[in-house]
Amino acid sequence: MSTAPATASRGIAPVIGNTVVMLLLAACAWLLAGLHDGDWWQAMPSATRGYAAAMAMLAYAGLVAAFLYRAHARDKAMQPSDVMTQDALWVVHASQTGFAMELADMTATSLRRGGVTVQRAALEHLDSARLQTIERAVFVISTTGEGDPPDPALGFVRQVMSQTPALKGLQYAVLALGDREYTQFCAFGHQLDDWLRRQGAQPLFDLVEVDNADDSALRHWQHHIAQLGNGEEAPDWSAPRYDAWRLRERVELNPGSLGGPAFHLSLAPDTGTLPDWTAGDIAEIGPRHAAGDVEDFLHRLALPADVPVRWQGETQALATVLACSHWPDMASTRVFPDAQALADACTPLPHREYSIASLPADGALHLLVRLMRRADGTPGLGSGWLCTHAQTSDAVLLRIRRNPNFHPPAAAAPLILIGNGTGLAGLRAHLKVRAQAGATRNWLLFGERQRACDFFHADELLAWRAQGALEHLDLAFSRDGGEHRYVQHALLAQANRLRSWIDEGAAVYVCGSLAGMAPEVDAVLRIVLGDDRVEELRANGRYRRDVY
Numbered sequence: 001m002s003t004a005p006a007t008a009s010r011g012i013a014p015v016i017g018n019t020v021v022m023l024l025l026a027a028c029a030w031l032l033a034g035l036h037d038g039d040w041w042q043a044m045p046s047a048t049r050g051y052a053a054a055m056a057m058l059a060y061a062g063l064v065a066a067f068l069y070r071a072h073a074r075d076k077a078m079q080p081s082d083v084m085t086q087d088a089l090w091v092v093h094a095s096q097t098g099f100a101m102e103l104a105d106m107t108a109t110s111l112r113r114g115g116v117t118v119q120r121a122a123l124e125h126l127d128s129a130r131l132q133t134i135e136r137a138v139f140v141i142s143t144t145g146e147g148d149p150p151d152p153a154l155g156f157v158r159q160v161m162s163q164t165p166a167l168k169g170l171q172y173a174v175l176a177l178g179d180r181e182y183t184q185f186c187a188f189g190h191q192l193d194d195w196l197r198r199q200g201a202q203p204l205f206d207l208v209e210v211d212n213a214d215d216s217a218l219r220h221w222q223h224h225i226a227q228l229g230n231g232e233e234a235p236d237w238s239a240p241r242y243d244a245w246r247l248r249e250r251v252e253l254n255p256g257s258l259g260g261p262a263f264h265l266s267l268a269p270d271t272g273t274l275p276d277w278t279a280g281d282i283a284e285i286g287p288r289h290a291a292g293d294v295e296d297f298l299h300r301l302a303l304p305a306d307v308p309v310r311w312q313g314e315t316q317a318l319a320t321v322l323a324c325s326h327w328p329d330m331a332s333t334r335v336f337p338d339a340q341a342l343a344d345a346c347t348p349l350p351h352r353e354y355s356i357a358s359l360p361a362d363g364a365l366h367l368l369v370r371l372m373r374r375a376d377g378t379p380g381l382g383s384g385w386l387c388t389h390a391q392t393s394d395a396v397l398l399r400i401r402r403n404p405n406f407h408p409p410a411a412a413a414p415l416i417l418i419g420n421g422t423g424l425a426g427l428r429a430h431l432k433v434r435a436q437a438g439a440t441r442n443w444l445l446f447g448e449r450q451r452a453c454d455f456f457h458a459d460e461l462l463a464w465r466a467q468g469a470l471e472h473l474d475l476a477f478s479r480d481g482g483e484h485r486y487v488q489h490a491l492l493a494q495a496n497r498l499r500s501w502i503d504e505g506a507a508v509y510v511c512g513s514l515a516g517m518a519p520e521v522d523a524v525l526r527i528v529l530g531d532d533r534v535e536e537l538r539a540n541g542r543y544r545r546d547v548y
Helices: 004-033 047-077 099-113 151-159 187-198 215-226 291-301 318-323 339-344 381-389 421-437 458-467 487-493 495-503 517-529 531-539
Strands: 089-094 118-122 136-142 171-178 208-211 243-252 262-269 282-286 308-311 314-317 352-355 365-370 395-401 415-420 442-448 472-477 507-512 543-547
Touching: 089 099, 089 151, 099 118, 099 136, 099 171, 099 215, 136 187, 171 187, 187 531, 208 215, 215 282, 215 395, 243 381, 262 381, 262 395, 282 381, 291 318, 308 318, 308 339, 314 318, 318 339, 352 365, 352 381, 352 421, 365 381, 365 421, 415 421, 415 487, 415 517, 421 442, 421 458, 421 507, 421 543, 442 458, 442 487, 458 472, 472 487, 487 495, 487 517, 495 517, 507 517, 517 531, 517 543, 531 543
Parallel strands: 089 118, 089 136, 136 171, 171 208, 415 442, 415 507, 442 472, 507 543
Antiparallel strands: 243 262, 243 395, 262 365, 282 352, 282 395, 308 314
């Protein structure tokens, strides 16, 4: 099953060949030296210079040996091990310049920090037999030239991707690296993703594209990777460049619901000028701890809140640093003699992502956020900050991330929108842009718990339907008595309409929970339309998802 012996032999062969050549050259030099009588030339160098030259050659040989050893060790580390933990998550790279390998190493580190057992490998070291034994894998894939795979991955393309192994037991994700200046942007990443799907592998989440090492796309990847571990929050690989916004309005939309409270939030930038964004784009939020929690922490340490410290290249008050950072635990803080030492031990809180529920024409950025709670009952990091802690006087750190994979289709195309819970946020923005454009071929399928409590933005949706901007509205409320019914069931019940709309050129946009709703909706689409049709929709950009 292992490819390690074959790979090892391929790595040893060049070393043996080079060694034989060097020995032959040395033998020739010794034979030729015997043809000379006396000195080789009149001005023979001194013995001291000869010794110096010999030492220089030995040093050079040692340096070359060190480089070869490091390269061999790195190559060996990228080879699959014969003894692997069954539940290991594989982190596989295909790299041309080394950037994909670097990102794969960072991905592996993040996963290990989250308690995940990791196996690292290069794509060229995998074969069909090995792939069929893997249960979970993430691939960091570069594209080179005009849509070509990296040189080391050519063997995998020819020998493995030309086959059709059964990979139904594999769950995977792909980070595709590329440059939008090239026509075939991220082509090899998409090619691998398509091939894995055709073999029956199931995506953990949708492919993430990275244009020229875009830090926002990499943070999006890191956000998804964090969900594969135990939930331990790691610092962002690169710090987002936030702007200061203010909370203008916060309204609970579902008082009395069986589920967690959900809030409509309205924010505006301190500059007073709204930036531009498009339906489908994402708001990245820099969360903060509650002010009371920061005060309690400082009180226990007997440190003043306003003492200045250097952190992240700036001078800030200690309380400000603590508000937006991970703290060392109380046991370890005893070793820090002063405020600066404490600040040095703090790492930035990771960002949180939310679908934007409005357009710039609305005059504010709207979010739909559910308050999440940890196992101990305390509010979640991002939702706790936005839903309970942040006040109108507080700065909310925010940046907008373009999400072209969820941007609107052409206005002339019919649009099927499917979502549950707070996933309605991203769908609401699409309905707004469609209404503005006068595009009325819109069909919304939405699911939640109770109609009386959880029909978010009901007045707005019903008004769109009455005005003709929403042609069909199908609702599924799972806790309104009788058999539990979810949005996927509402979609299956409208199988004939689904086929008809797809035949008329409709696009399907899904927004909401990755763990339950998204795969169930995907399964219904495949039941009604067939796998080939669904893959065709996905390849043509007519099946898009914003799931989390």
